[in-house]
Amino acid sequence: MSITEETVRHVAWLARLGLSDEEVEIFTGQLGRILGYVAKLDELDTTAVTPTFHVLDMYNVFREDEPRPGLPRDEALANAPDASLGFFRVPRIIKSGAPAGSPTAEEMSRTSSRTGASPTGPKSGARTGPGGDES
Amino acid sequence: MSENERYEAVIGLEVHVELGTKTKIFCNCPTTFGGEPNTQVCPVCLGLPGVLPVLNEKVLRYALRAALALNCEVARFSRFDRKNYPYPDLPKNYQISQYDLPLARNGYVEVNGRRIRIKRLHLEEDAGKLLHEGDGAQDKWSLVDYNRAGVPLAEIVSEPDIRTPSEARAYLESLKAILQYIGVSDCKMEEGSLRCDTNVSVRRKGETGFGTRTELKNLNSFKAVEKSLEYEIARQISVLEDGEEVVQETRAWDESREITVPLRGKEEAHDYRYFPDPDLVPVVVDQALLDEIRKEIPELPSAKRQRFIREYGIPEYDAGVLTADKRLADFFDECASRYRDPKVVSNWLMGEYLKYANATGLSFAEIPVTPEGLVELLNLQDEGVISGKIAKTVFEEMLKTGERPSEIVKKRGLVQISDENAIYAVVDEVIASNPNVVRDYLGGKEKAFGFLVGQVMKATGGKANPAKVNAALKKRLGKE
Ligand SMILES: [Zn+2]
Numbered sequence: 245m246s247i248t249e250e251t252v253r254h255v256a257w258l259a260r261l262g263l264s265d266e267e268v269e270i271f272t273g274q275l276g277r278i279l280g281y282v283a284k285l286d287e288l289d290t291t292a293v294t295p296t297f298h299v300l301d302m303y304n305v306f307r308e309d310e311p312r313p314g315l316p317r318d319e320a321l322a323n324a325p326d327a328s329l330g331f332f333r334v335p336r337i338i339k340s341g342a343p344a345g346s347p348t349a350e351e352m353s354r355t356s357s358r359t360g361a362s363p364t365g366p367k368s369g370a371r372t373g374p375g376g377d378e379s
Numbered sequence: 380m381s382e383n384e385r386y387e388a389v390i391g392l393e394v395h396v397e398l399g400t401k402t403k404i405f406c407n408c409p410t411t412f413g414g415e416p417n418t419q420v421c422p423v424c425l426g427l428p429g430v431l432p433v434l435n436e437k438v439l440r441y442a443l444r445a446a447l448a449l450n451c452e453v454a455r456f457s458r459f460d461r462k463n464y465p466y467p468d469l470p471k472n473y474q475i476s477q478y479d480l481p482l483a484r485n486g487y488v489e490v491n492g493r494r495i496r497i498k499r500l501h502l503e504e505d506a507g508k509l510l511h512e513g514d515g516a517q518d519k520w521s522l523v524d525y526n527r528a529g530v531p532l533a534e535i536v537s538e539p540d541i542r543t544p545s546e547a548r549a550y551l552e553s554l555k556a557i558l559q560y561i562g563v564s565d566c567k568m569e570e571g572s573l574r575c576d577t578n579v580s581v582r583r584k585g586e587t588g589f590g591t592r593t594e595l596k597n598l599n600s601f602k603a604v605e606k607s608l609e610y611e612i613a614r615q616i617s618v619l620e621d622g623e624e625v626v627q628e629t630r631a632w633d634e635s636r637e638i639t640v641p642l643r644g645k646e647e648a649h650d651y652r653y654f655p656d657p658d659l660v661p662v663v664v665d666q667a668l669l670d671e672i673r674k675e676i677p678e679l680p681s682a683k684r685q686r687f688i689r690e691y692g693i694p695e696y697d698a699g700v701l702t703a704d705k706r707l708a709d710f711f712d713e714c715a716s717r718y719r720d721p722k723v724v725s726n727w728l729m730g731e732y733l734k735y736a737n738a739t740g741l742s743f744a745e746i747p748v749t750p751e752g753l754v755e756l757l758n759l760q761d762e763g764v765i766s767g768k769i770a771k772t773v774f775e776e777m778l779k780t781g782e783r784p785s786e787i788v789k790k791r792g793l794v795q796i797s798d799e800n801a802i803y804a805v806v807d808e809v810i811a812s813n814p815n816v817v818r819d820y821l822g823g824k825e826k827a828f829g830f831l832v833g834q835v836m837k838a839t840g841g842k843a844n845p846a847k848v849n850a851a852l853k854k855r856l857g858k859e
Binding site: 298 | 400401415425436511518519521525650661663
């Protein structure tokens with residue numbers, strides 16, 4: 245399987261990595277060589293081999309449904325780059341070129357009627373859950 | 380609407396249900412709704428490095444219960460995958476979900492005699508909640524609460540078998556009833572424990588292919604699901620009738636304007652790069668476990684409805700209303716099994732009881748009246764201790780306080796007056812003070828009689844035995 249620059253740019257975008265043209269060129273070559281190396285495995289006949297779903301030969305590891313306290317809030321927020329009013333605070337995602345205030349598809353896909361009281365009176369945004377490509 | 384009749388809609392629903400376990404799907408944080416922000420979090424659900432998620436066994440059992448109740452085939456082997464996408468409400472930048480090996484497939488729900496197939500049921504974790512500070516362009520921040528991150532969800536995807544908006548609503552109601560019956564979710568749309576997106580397209584009747592579909596979001600109630608589909612179907616038909624094409628897109632239901640609007644921004648094709656989550660081992664479900672789970676499933680709504688019709692002889696409509704909620708159904712069941720006329724019980728429940736619940740917004744669990752109380756009330760009426768009118772007054776009190784009807788009757792002096800002398804005394808008084816009405820009645824105006832009865836009832840505070848009042852009046856007026 246050969247790796248194109250386009251693939252590298254797409255994967256970098258998915259991972260939210262900003263690559264320079266130079267880096268794209270470097271990684272296209274490097275990723276191509278890594279995949280080429282692994283492609284050696286394709287030479288094996290695996291028709292009679294059960295696929296490995298997990299590296300450990302284990303299944304059904306469970307936990308009891310017993311609530312236990314987690315982290316105190318100040319500890320939970322301690323390493324956050326920014327926090328406010330007991331919340332993590334992050335830059336608001338607004339897609340370029342769109343009028344501010346109108347929801348993005350991404351935001352709307354997260355909208356639910358679950359109301360969340362907030363000290364600053366922001367509007368509640370929560371998601372309906374992802375998906376939509378299966379049905 | 381002849382142009383509408385040439386088309387039919389093709390609708391599929393994607394429902395997310397929060398499973399009512401005490402703790403999250405992969406950690407021991409509590410799932411209680413409405414806690415202070417970020418007070419129900421731990422290193423696992425915050426996605427801190429070096430932690431290991433472990434599946435909550437109860438989550439699996441609840442999901443299996445749902446799968447069996449929805450007539451699904453349960454996979455002997457399933458596993459969890461990572462669905463990758465960066466968004467601030469996902470602390471790990473991926474959601475643990477199930478992709479190509481879901482827990483269950485190929486189920487169905489009977490909705491008004493039609494079978495709506497269920498494509499798949501799988502487990503996943505919920506995301507956190509984002510709050511936006513204000514709405515203006517100057518507002519640069521979002522606030523994140525991870526209390527909900529990791530709450531267990533079952534995603535239930537239907538096949539595109541639904542044909543009308545009302546059928547979509549009926550499907551949702553059936554689904555909700557089933558999930559509540561088996562006790563795996565409270566399915567409160569207003570609290571977000573049941574959420575629904577719809578896919579809809581239209582085609583000319585008789586065609587078997589699918590038209591271009593749109594996805595509808597922001598559906599916050601069953602009514603919104605139905606209304607948004609009605610609007611969207613009409614919109615798609617008019618687009619086609621204008622010779623144009625439906626654009627495949629995601630649209631939001633605007634509740635205040637009652638229209639669907641396209642969501643801004645070009646939709647990128649989803650590319651989640653699913654891969655098996657190496658932190659979680661596979662789930663294997665054997666026959667012994669399935670047999671065990673099957674025993675946990677109580678009589679389901681459709682079976683209960685049939686039994687009510689068969690055993691209690693109530694109309695199908697009544698049975699449908701009464702079995703829509705398990706608590707209501709159990710209430711009826713208990714009353715009907717110990718009272719001579721189940722239809723009378725049904726009338727009280729569908730009338731006074733539901734009216735009260737709707738007016739107050741209280742859930743059935745919050746209304747203190749008991750089945751024993753209602754049966755006692757009906758017996759008091761049958762025995763002539765109280766009149767039908769007084770029974771309603773007493774029931775109103777019972778709905779509020781849960782007090783026994785005999786206590787209320789005693790306390791408020793509501794015992795029916797059946798003593799003939801007492802009744803004749805009031806009747807004579809009424810006749811004496813309404814000479815004109817009496818004359819009208821004797822002159823052939825039947826209606827005047829009702830007025831006189833009303834006056835007697837009024838004078839006795841509604842406590843007079845109506846049959847005896849009728850008899851006494853007729854006798855006195857010489858019309859026996
Ligand atoms: Zn946790």
